Amino acid sequence: MYIAGGGAVTAAGLNRRQTLAAIRAGFSAYEEYLLAEPMGESQIVSRIPTHWSLRATDWDWLVNMAARAIMDAVASRTADPRTTVLILVLPEQFRNHAAFEEVHPSGFLNAVMLASGGPFHAASRAIDGGAAASIAVLDQLSEMLTHPGVERVLLGGVDSLVNDKDINRLAEAGRLKGSDNAQGLVPGEAAAFVCLQSRPDPKSPGLAAIHGAGFAQEADSVLTERYSQGKALLSALQGALNGTGNGPREPDIVFVVSNGNGERYSGWEANIARSRFYRTRREILPIAYPAMTVGEVGAAGGALALLVAADSFTAGYAPGPVAMCEVASEAGLRAAALVSQVRSS
Structure with missing residues (x-):
């Protein structure tokens, strides 16, 4: 897609x-x-x-x-x-x-x-x-x-x-x-x-390929009295990778686009999940946070993360050709999508 x-x-x-x-x-x-x-x-x-x-x-x-x-x-x-x-x-x-x-x-x-x-x-x-x-x-x-x-x-x-x-x-x-x-x-x-x-359109702005997506429900959301262990986000990341077939793998992921909003809770959860998911050694894992510009935008945050990932490829500022979009909802839904640059034939 x-x-x-x-x-x-x-x-x-x-x-x-x-x-x-x-x-x-x-x-x-x-x-x-x-x-x-x-x-x-x-x-x-x-x-x-x-x-x-x-x-x-x-x-x-x-x-x-x-x-x-x-x-x-x-x-x-x-x-x-x-x-x-x-x-x-x-x-x-x-x-x-x-x-x-x-x-x-x-x-x-x-x-x-x-x-x-x-x-x-x-x-x-x-x-x-x-x-x-x-x-x-x-x-x-x-x-x-x-x-x-x-x-x-x-x-x-x-x-x-x-x-x-x-x-x-x-x-x-x-x-x-x-x-x-x-x-x-x-x-x-x-x-x-x-x-x-379902097919690429080279004339379209913001062209990118989605290789896989995963999601899970976090029981210990920010609305509860317990801190998240990152289990749902980890499951979503693994699900996004498992659906790629012959597409990119974990070592190919160069950067992340996240709808993290600056809350202590979301930062802890993401760091725990990433430490368990990214097993390949990296000097640095760049992470883009659109909320640093537009704040917490709720239901619009998922599509905005996909837009930023696609734009980074077409505008030439992505640090590499493969990104993972990590998105969390306030009530506990966690989702991830593996996105890559579309190379011209």
Whole structure:
């Protein structure tokens, strides 16, 4: 399966090209955000600059972000949307996101397709599971691409943690970055999508091959009272490698793209899992963290990691031809995808 372009909107850029350029440059799209409670307090966030009318409600804002990223993904293509399956990852259900307090999430996919100028293929659907869900469904999507009438899959997510409900929840758990917590997360918001095809398209931006994907559920997530031993992430990494067939192996992996958000918990978990998975001696294992630019973007983090990996190959800043994308969801889903550069014939 191949990544053949994509789209995004983040605090660092209003389209894929701007966002990826900002991440390449190490730009930080952080700013202070005034909280409603307690009055006068502020929090560092990564917030998309936009006209107030697009944020009339939290529902409207998520729809607008998703639609903009989808239109960015299809802008340079002449493909018929009716042959494109849209897979949309929503904010994890346990959060009871502010966007879905008054409108049920079951209607969200149709709202996004309408705003994006659909219709898309009838197999299109919205799924739960957070950032890692974008990687966990890759095997299913590979099989879907063999169905008659399906030419491509547009896979991604939309989310915003820049709302009082999520910020208060994270603050109560002591998980926010601040003067009293250097190892905390920065709430962000984004929509990101990758275009997947069964055959490579040399004319497409962000071309890369996906060789395998794995996923597992972590029992000791950040929402529990126990620290993770990295078992689920290790299982996901092994699953991604086991599905490669004659593709790259562990010694071939040169760098990692992670949706790690700066929390102490996620850093410990990833370090434990990597020490057990990467058995070949390396002088250094470079790791790209998009959250250093755009903050924690929730359900959009999986597709964004794939976009960064693909962009690093086509833009020439990857330290090598093979990468592992590691993605974790807040509720415990862990996923990994082995991605490589596509060499011209």
